[in-house]
Amino acid sequence: MNLNPGQAAEYRRRHDEIWPELAQALLEAGVVDYRIFLDEPANALFATLTHEDAHSLDELPGTALMQRWWNFMQDIMPSHPDASPISVDLLPMFELTRP
Template structure:
């Protein structure tokens, strides 16, 4: 299954708020991610740098590229833009990470 990894940043002092918002992720957003083919989505925080590292596994056929254009995703980005660096369209500033190593089951 394809995996994507990317890095975002969190504004200093916003870790608890970020965790709270994701603990209460909107059910319709969670469903939209699943409907788009997301199988597993994890986000990790490096507290010393405020860097967020996301790892997302999805189906071969997916609808992830269409999500940014949905009103739902636009609302989520607007909701999150006050606690993390964002672009003018409220999308989070993110950088794709290049795979360097993978240990897979035999």
């Protein structure tokens, strides 16, 4: 995902004040850990999300709550016509895990 130029502070503010009902919906959908990082010079966001094996994350985009969040964020980041953020899947290149 990306941010529009000059929107890093606003993006952080909105996530610092994430709606409690959205945080709860993410947890109830099976999110265990969700982190978003910013490459400031490029205005590029990189997110990592770990979820339980049994999860319902695929249902969230169809909820009114997620639609409302996307509309709330649309003015500070490139978005699709349905207000979902434009994102690309990254190709895994290396992984090191502790046995």
